Amino acid sequence: MNKRDARVGILFALPWILGFMIFTIYPLLASLFFSFTNYSVLRPPAMVGAANYVDLAHDGVFWKSLSNTFLYAIGAVPLSAVIAIILAMLLNTKVKGMAVYRTIFFLPSLVPMVALATLFLWIFNGDYGLLNVAFKVVHITPPNWLGDPAWTKWTLILITMWGSGQAMIIYLAGLQDVPVSLYEAADLDGATFWSKTKNVTLPMISPVILFNVIMGMIGSFQVFAIPYVMFPDGAPARATYFYTMYLFDNAFKYQRMGYASAMGWVMFLITVILTLAAMKFSERHVHYEGG
Numbered sequence: 001m002n003k004r005d006a007r008v009g010i011l012f013a014l015p016w017i018l019g020f021m022i023f024t025i026y027p028l029l030a031s032l033f034f035s036f037t038n039y040s041v042l043r044p045p046a047m048v049g050a051a052n053y054v055d056l057a058h059d060g061v062f063w064k065s066l067s068n069t070f071l072y073a074i075g076a077v078p079l080s081a082v083i084a085i086i087l088a089m090l091l092n093t094k095v096k097g098m099a100v101y102r103t104i105f106f107l108p109s110l111v112p113m114v115a116l117a118t119l120f121l122w123i124f125n126g127d128y129g130l131l132n133v134a135f136k137v138v139h140i141t142p143p144n145w146l147g148d149p150a151w152t153k154w155t156l157i158l159i160t161m162w163g164s165g166q167a168m169i170i171y172l173a174g175l176q177d178v179p180v181s182l183y184e185a186a187d188l189d190g191a192t193f194w195s196k197t198k199n200v201t202l203p204m205i206s207p208v209i210l211f212n213v214i215m216g217m218i219g220s221f222q223v224f225a226i227p228y229v230m231f232p233d234g235a236p237a238r239a240t241y242f243y244t245m246y247l248f249d250n251a252f253k254y255q256r257m258g259y260a261s262a263m264g265w266v267m268f269l270i271t272v273i274l275t276l277a278a279m280k281f282s283e284r285h286v287h288y289e290g291g
Contacts, residue, residue, distance in 0.1 A: 035261035045258065052262035062263070064238055065246040068153070072242065073220035075157045080216055081209065084164040088171035089201070102172070109165030113225035120159050121146070121230055146230070149239035156227055156240065160220075167212045174208035175201070206286040214278055218271055224248065243267060 010017075035052055037045035056062050091102050111119075123130045124145035135142035145155045178201060186196045202209070224244040227234075234241025243263070251260035 031261040031264055034258050035265050037258045039258040039261075040255040041257055042255065048258070052259050053266075055259065056262060056266060061238070061241070061246060065234075065241050065243045068239065068241060069221055069223070069243040072153055072156060072223065073217060075153065076160045076220050076223075077213060077216045079157060080160055080164050080167065081213055083161050084167035084212065085171050085209070087164065087168045088175055089197075091168070091172055092175045106165040106169060109163045111163075114229055116159070116162070117226040117229035120155075120162075120226075124155050147236055149237050152231065152236065152240045156223075156230075159226060160223075167216065170212055171205065171208055174205040178204045203287045206282075207288055210278065210282045210286050214275055217274055217278070221267060221271055 034045060036047060036049060038048045038051075039045035087105055091098065091105065095101070124132075126132060126142075126144040126147055129145070131145070132142035143151045145151050182200050182204070183196060186200055191199070222244055223242055227240050227242055228245055228248070231240040234245060244267075247260050247263045247267070250256045250263065
């Protein structure tokens with residue numbers, strides 16, 4: 001009976017297993033193989049050993065795109081986390097019509113990336129953008145958001161803040177799981193709002209913070225759509241030329257699939273190292289229930 005049940009279970013799971021093998025495992029192994037080849041799609045791959053990885057180490061554009069991505073992640077990940085936590089705490093209060101407010105704050109995260117990039121091209125335009133017009137009304141000299149290398153990354157980081165709704169929902173779910181008794185005990189001890197936030201709220205939702213920070217970090221290294229629409233060539237001075245943009249150009253513009261595959265595996269290793277570092281750092285700062 002157990003063997004028959006196992007066969008039936010495997011049979012029902014077979015479509016998912018086949019899909020996973022064909023669309024995930026095979027592309028993963030194929031990209032690893034292609035990373036050691038000179039492959040342009042139009043011709044059979046030719047083995048070159050570790051030449052692609054050696055070329056990456058001496059590629060100035062590779063290092064520029066990697067540094068741009070790191071700088072973007074350093075700014076976007078913590079700021080997005082702070083904004084999302086603040087919004088979640090505000091939306092966790094008992095106010096009439098809270099469901100409407102939660103919907104309003106979540107809706108921006110549903111806007112398609114291309115439409116969002118087109119919208120912010122108009123808002124941040126240095127000559128007639130909506131934001132700069134508002135600055136000029138109050139007699140403040142606005143920066144050239146899209147043309148100054150010192151401001152372009154901050155522009156993209158500000159746009160990232162606009163899509164904090166998904167992380168906000170996860171934080172909100174974590175806040176609603178914090179026992180009310182802990183706040184009641186803190187009130188009896190005369191704790192202030194900041195003291196309750198520091199010693200009750202943040203420790204209790206620390207696993208959620210860790211999850212969102214790791215997912216935000218991975219997402220920051222994969223940022224592509226918005227900068228590619230707003231700055232397709234990485235202008236100005238390649239200040240917005242991110243890692244995924246260079247990978248995309250190598251694969252589909254220059255037909256260097258082997259080189260792009262090597263870049264993909266380098267990104268994978270960097271992501272794994274940063275994730276393990278975050279997990280290691282969190283051992284003393286993340287509190288799990290029953291831990």
